[in-house]
Amino acid sequence: MIDTAFVSAEEQSLTNRFIDEGFITTPADDRAGLDRIQRRAAELAADFLRLPHSNDPQDLLDNIHTRVSVAELNALRMHVITGLNAEPWLRPTYFRLARSTIETIVGNELCMQRRVNLSIQLPGDDSSLLATHSDVWSGDSPFEVVVWVPLVNVHRTKAMYLLSPSLNGEMQDRMASLRSAEELYKTIKPHATFIEIPYGHVMLFNQTLMHGNRVNEESSTRWSMNCRFKSIMSPYADKRFGEFFEPILLRPATRVGMQYKLPGGFHG
Amino acid sequence: MAEQAGHRGYIGARPLNGSRTPQHVQNIVIRDYAKRKNLQYLLSATEHIMPGSYMVLEDILDELPRLRGLILYSIFMLPPDEARRREIYDRVLREGCDLHAAVEEITLSSRDGIQAVEDILLVNKFATIL
Numbered sequence: 001m002i003d004t005a006f007v008s009a010e011e012q013s014l015t016n017r018f019i020d021e022g023f024i025t026t027p028a029d030d031r032a033g034l035d036r037i038q039r040r041a042a043e044l045a046a047d048f049l050r051l052p053h054s055n056d057p058q059d060l061l062d063n064i065h066t067r068v069s070v071a072e073l074n075a076l077r078m079h080v081i082t083g084l085n086a087e088p089w090l091r092p093t094y095f096r097l098a099r100s101t102i103e104t105i106v107g108n109e110l111c112m113q114r115r116v117n118l119s120i121q122l123p124g125d126d127s128s129l130l131a132t133h134s135d136v137w138s139g140d141s142p143f144e145v146v147v148w149v150p151l152v153n154v155h156r157t158k159a160m161y162l163l164s165p166s167l168n169g170e171m172q173d174r175m176a177s178l179r180s181a182e183e184l185y186k187t188i189k190p191h192a193t194f195i196e197i198p199y200g201h202v203m204l205f206n207q208t209l210m211h212g213n214r215v216n217e218e219s220s221t222r223w224s225m226n227c228r229f230k231s232i233m234s235p236y237a238d239k240r241f242g243e244f245f246e247p248i249l250l251r252p253a254t255r256v257g258m259q260y261k262l263p264g265g266f267h268g
Numbered sequence: 269m270a271e272q273a274g275h276r277g278y279i280g281a282r283p284l285n286g287s288r289t290p291q292h293v294q295n296i297v298i299r300d301y302a303k304r305k306n307l308q309y310l311l312s313a314t315e316h317i318m319p320g321s322y323m324v325l326e327d328i329l330d331e332l333p334r335l336r337g338l339i340l341y342s343i344f345m346l347p348p349d350e351a352r353r354r355e356i357y358d359r360v361l362r363e364g365c366d367l368h369a370a371v372e373e374i375t376l377s378s379r380d381g382i383q384a385v386e387d388i389l390l391v392n393k394f395a396t397i398l
Contacts, residue, residue, distance in 0.1 A: 139281030180326035
């Protein structure tokens with residue numbers, strides 16, 4: 001375990017939560033930034049649906065299922081996420097939502113996924129499901145974390161589920177004998193926890209743990225964003241530096257080190 | 269609420285024939301193929317990076333009753349075992365669906381097309397590339 005003489009009590013507490021539970025939920029470091037993202041998402045959704053901009057963005061997002069069909073859902077999602085990613089302030093703001101937690105759990109020389117993702121899950125819709133998975137299984141590095149940000153309150157099936165670190169290894173050992181990801185879900189179902197997160201909070205989770213979502217059986221629509229962060233010098237997998245990740249924090253000592261050349265010209 | 273019928277994309281994280289294609293590029297190729305063939309593209313599922321795992325493909329096959337078919341990024345993403353491939357062709361055609369491979373521009377919509385696909389896979393197994 002980490003020598004506590006080198007970390008603060010608060011850092012040790014966050015570290016223990018991440019290792020033991022696999023996730024940390026915490027109030028957004030930059031609440032005004034989160035409100036700005038939520039407001040812009042609602043404006044883009046309203047533009048797509050040709051509605052006036054709402055004074056209550058959370059209400060519009062929560063109840064979007066009354067205004068959009070499943071057939072239109074992906075076009076709406078693409079319109080909103082393309083518009084958000086086009087905002088130059090989006091990624092710096094997204095980082096600031098969880099900066100203190102990211103720096104404690106990952107480090108302070110960081111790269112960030114180039115595009116922030118958006119999920120919209122209408123009540124009863126089975127077209128936007130994410131089967132049980134670990135991001136590592138589809139080419140992410142085990143050194144990454146995910147910052148997951150709901151734009152509305154999420155609870156029960158409106159949220160995502162995660163398998164605890166204490167059970168993940170045992171379930172992975174059974175995987176090769178199972179036929180499909182749906183069979184895998186049935187195996188882990190009794191142990192998977194849906195994580196309740198009120199709007200205004202963010203979650204950082206260990207994406208090597210099995211997670212996913214199910215049909216949203218609640219009465220309102222889920223809107224959540226996700227983005228991956230990793231220590232810039234840690235190993236990459238199929239999601240490569242440049243094409244998937246780009247540096248956001250590189251410290252001067254590292255820049256100096258990368259450019260340094262030993263004196264040359266010796267012939268003896 | 270049933271999903272609107274369309275063609276599910278299928279991409280992978282494992283190298284194919286020794287080459288790696290970024291996943292977002294695989295999706296661009298599939299989306300372009302679907303557009304040119306006038307197919308309704310549904311968001312791709314990504315196969316596991318673990319060698320020999322086809323769990324994600326099995327999920328898509330389970331989904332076939334609600335789809336019109338699937339679009340593989342490449343025909344070489346199919347399992348190496350011929351018997352298992354033939355089970356896949358059977359399931360796809362039995363459900364009234366079709367199977368496409370975007371890179372090779374292959375469409376399998378009837379039993380008549382199976383041997384042509386198998387010939388490609390067989391030759392690829394033995395032929396060398398300079």
